[in-house]
Amino acid sequence: MTITVHFLPDDVRVAAEVGEPLLNVAQRAGLRIPTGCLMGSCHACEVDLDGEPVCGCITAIPDAASGEITVDCASDPGW
Structure with missing residues (x-):
């Protein structure tokens, strides 16, 4: 199944x-x-996937009923 991934910002x-x-x-x-x-x-790779923090290095694209997920990659100024 194909999902659209919307990367912010x-x-x-x-x-x-x-x-x-x-x-x-x-x-x-x-x-x-x-x-x-x-x-x-x-x-170090923490991003928000649909508003929930996840580690990008161990996260796979989940199924989404809407067909789209949002990944917020806003950088951490302390890193």
């Missing part, structure tokens, strides 16, 4: 398959999500 939309790694989708969209440990421990 850049206002970029890209099609993705359910289960596809979020980092791969961001890269395909021309965006870079900073990473650290790539295991979800350091939270």
Whole structure:
């Protein structure tokens, strides 16, 4: 199933398959999500997926009834 991923604050939309790694989708969209440990421990890759914080390195594209999800990649000024 194909989902539209809307990346903020850049206002970029890209099609993705359910289960596809979020980092791969961001890269395909021309965006870079900073990473650290790539295991979800350091939270360097934390983004908001439909308003909920997730670690981008261990997150796959979820199924969405609406057919679209929003990923807010606003940078953490402390990082």
